[in-house]
Amino acid sequence: MLITKIKKNSIICGDCSEELRHLANDSVDLVITSPPYFQQREYAGGNGIGNEKDIDEYVFNIVQIFRQCVRITKPTGTIVFNIGDKYVNGNLLLVPYRFAIEVQNLKLVKLINELTWVKLNPTPKQDPRKLISSTEPFFIFAKSNDYYFNREAFLEYKDKYCSGNRRSPSNDLGKKYYELIENSELSEEQKNIARKELKEVITEVRNGKLDSFRMKIKGIHALPYGGQAGGRLTQINTKGFTIIKIYGNSIRRDVIESTVESIKGNIHPAVYPEFIVQEIIKLLTHEGDIILDPFLGSGTTAIVAKRLKRNYIGIEIHPEYANYAEQRINETETLYSCELFI
Ligand SMILES: C[S@@+](CC[C@H](N)C(=O)[O-])C[C@H]1O[C@@H](n2cnc3c(N)ncnc32)[C@H](O)[C@@H]1O
Structure with missing residues (x-):
């Protein structure tokens, strides 16, 4: 195994279960990612993560990636995983919580918050005998008690916006x-x-x-x-x-509201909201910090990191998405705080 120093502001096109092994211990400040959901879509020709037949196998595979993320994160750093749920035969599997409990059992990190994303435009489902699922967790894990946490920066626009208006x-x-x-x-x-x-x-x-x-x-x-x-x-x-x-x-509640993103022309089917990523990055990092996303997709994490003057490193298995992310990042400008995306 070759452990290298991370090359900042780059995208690696490859399988993160392999590529993460090449990244040095204690070298990033934040990992934020949204892995492929269980049996939701076919990435990587249908053999990759998310395409497992069995939920336990899926959770096992995601937890292996998580372990690598813990190794690569600095002791002051945090790891944020956003995982969606799944109905099988009308039964809700509680996928995110199965993952979170397995992670708890590792005893490597502390779960410091479950930040709930409230979707303002959830996809209407056809089953008339179920309510519409409209939340997803972002689990925030810390590697030590000394994690960086800027609570005032989280949804700070509301303070300015609300008090002014x-x-x-x-x-x-x-x-x-x-x-x-x-x-x-x-x-x-x-x-x-x-x-x-x-x-x-x-x-x-x-x-x-x-x-x-x-x-x-x-x-x-x-x-x-x-x-x-x-x-x-x-x-x-x-x-x-x-x-x-x-x-x-x-009082800074553990809830964040946002629409499900549909960015015009985006070729990726499962983009997570820039707004949520922005608020989490402000909460958990300084300018100049390094942020890793092992499932980069269309590059949302890297784009927001660049805007907020943080460094990024992304891994994406699909060359088409990796190239698309590169292109979007190149088109992104860094912003001044007054221009933040609300
Ligand atoms: C849920 S999407 C992430 C979307 C991303 N957050 C965005 O906003 O565009 C998961 C991504 O992981 C990629 N992927 C799947 N298996 C992978 C693996 N083993 N290594 C790296 N990327 C992988 C998929 O191609 C997909 O783009």
Whole structure:
């Protein structure tokens, strides 16, 4: 086995189960990829990954690639795999989770997040006795506890966009609740606490820390029930009220919404969204870092990496897709942050 230094900003046309062996240990900052899904399409003449007859064999093959990715990733780095699910005879196989559990069993990495892609335009399926699948996971694994993570950069446009466009709170924000507290059955002591907490939450909205809030007061509002309501019910019974805080993007949830890409003229049948790749690259890397995609396809990972002033290395088995990716990369300009794709 020849372990070489990675040549940055290049595409290798070949089989990643072979080509990854040539890449040096601890040499990339991020691996982000979307391997062929189980029995979804025929790549590599129908004998490659994804064309296995058996789900266990598929998971085994993907996990072997994953192991190589772990070896090649720096200790501060992360590995992101996006895998789709599959129905066989009307039964959902839970392919992504079978993969994630096998990876957990290796005990080489920690799963730090399951980022859920919510598809805004999912493919309508024909089976009228099933709901339409509209999510896919991006599993984010870290090689150590010292992984690079820039949480503020994730979906940061929402902060700028939302705070700039959000209507400023009206002058009588919370007035209705002050009146309700006044006329409620709460004791004077409870009313004082309720007024104090109401004042605090109004300040949080005015400072932009919260998007909005709701208040429930004993004897006035319907009582919450079930599940998460337990805590609120206790608050209403002990304090006489509860305040529900509504956060915007500031809490950085593990969800990202995007349409399924259909790029005009793209010859590849299964492209993942540039927007999601962009947000993950900003979350997990600095400018100048090296990003590897062992299943490059039409080059999405490399294109976004170049735009964001990161380096890339891609592997793609199909010469036609490798050439197409090369062409798309050559046409890509690096961007300034204000021009990010939203
Ligand atoms: C789901 S697609 C990736 C699409 C890519 N994310 C994009 O946005 O264009 C998977 C790709 O892996 C390639 N592939 C399949 N088996 C491979 C292997 N053993 N080594 C390298 N590439 C492979 C396929 O040709 C296909 O282009």
